[in-house]
Amino acid sequence: MNDIIANSDLLFKGLRITLMLGILSGVTSLVLGTLLGLARYSNITPLKICAATFIEITRSIPLVLYIVFIYLTCSPILGQINIFHDEIFGSLEFQSAFIALSLFTSAYIAEIVRSGLKSVETTQIQAAKALGLNIFQRLKYVILPCAISRMMPALVSQFISLIKDTSLASIIGLIEFTRSGEIIYERTYNETQILALVALVYFVICYGMSQFSKKLEQRPFGIIKLGF
Numbered sequence: 353m354n355d356i357i358a359n360s361d362l363l364f365k366g367l368r369i370t371l372m373l374g375i376l377s378g379v380t381s382l383v384l385g386t387l388l389g390l391a392r393y394s395n396i397t398p399l400k401i402c403a404a405t406f407i408e409i410t411r412s413i414p415l416v417l418y419i420v421f422i423y424l425t426c427s428p429i430l431g432q433i434n435i436f437h438d439e440i441f442g443s444l445e446f447q448s449a450f451i452a453l454s455l456f457t458s459a460y461i462a463e464i465v466r467s468g469l470k471s472v473e474t475t476q477i478q479a480a481k482a483l484g485l486n487i488f489q490r491l492k493y494v495i496l497p498c499a500i501s502r503m504m505p506a507l508v509s510q511f512i513s514l515i516k517d518t519s520l521a522s523i524i525g526l527i528e529f530t531r532s533g534e535i536i537y538e539r540t541y542n543e544t545q546i547l548a549l550v551a552l553v554y555f556v557i558c559y560g561m562s563q564f565s566k567k568l569e570q571r572p573f574g575i576i577k578l579g580f
Contacts, residue, residue, distance in 0.1 A: 356549060359536045366532025367553065373446065373528065374515045377453040381514070382507075384454065385461025392462060393469045403462065410459035415452075416520055422452035423524040449521035457514050464510065468503035469495060508565035512558045529553065 356363070391403035410418070427444040472495050480494045522531035533550040537543045 356536075356545060359539075362527075362532045362536060363529070363549075366527055366529040369446065369526065370515070370518050370529040371557075373449060373453065373518045373521065373526075374511075377450055377457060377518075378511050378514055380450075380454040381457035381461055384458035386465050388458060388462035389465025389469065392466050407459045407462050410456055411463075415456055415517055416523055418456050419449060419452040419520055419524060422455070423448040426451055443526070445521065445524050445526035448524060449518070449526050453514060453517060453521070457510065457517075460510055461507065464503050464506045465499075467506075468499035471502050472498045504565060508561055512561050515557055515561070516554065 388403045388407060391399040392407065394400060413421075423445070426448055430444050430447050476494055476498065477490060480490045485493065518528055519530035521528055522534075527535070530550060533546045537546040540546070
């Protein structure tokens with residue numbers, strides 16, 4: 353326990369990086385994934401082909417390889433742009449990990465969105481057409497309310513995976529929460545306590561997200577009302 357207290361600053365910094373990376377990547381991937389899912393669901397052939405190509409290629413590559421590839425290809429460009437001067441946001445490792453996780457996760461979210469949209473019964477869509485609703489009105493009032501409630505468990509599961517996947521960013525030198533724990537036990541040789549603490553924190557975060565998901569499932573139309 354003394355080793356944990358003595359190195360608490362490093363642990364808190366690593367946890368902050370993990371949470372920031374997970375939240376930013378989660379929000380970005382949700383937006384990109386929704387657009388990709390809508391593109392693949394649409395009847396516009398060029399959009400459908402482009403979205404399907406990106407999704408299939410991304411889902412076929414291991415995440416570790418994806419992170420390394422993005423880091424090697426994007427870091428020279430990011431280094432020249434240098435938009436952020438923050439200690440965390442300004443690091444090439446953080447920016448590369450953010451891009452890689454956002455793009456990678458968006459491919460999976462796109463399939464969740466597409467599956468949710470396709471799960472809506474044809475009879476409901478036909479009834480909406482019979483009422484004279486256009487495509488946007490059908491999406492707003494019929495398709496999305498049904499689809500979102502069905503997509504919610506899969507989306508939350510994907511975001512939980514994203515939080516855990518942030519640990520893979522250590523391969524490019526980002527000192528996130530897991531890597532912080534590794535650094536500490538390499539110094540102190542106290543592997544059991546450090547790893548147990550890291551595992552417990554991940555459990556609390558992921559379990560909390562899982563419980564929040566269950567509450568959202570009980571009120572599936574709340575998001576639609578807020579959004580529209």
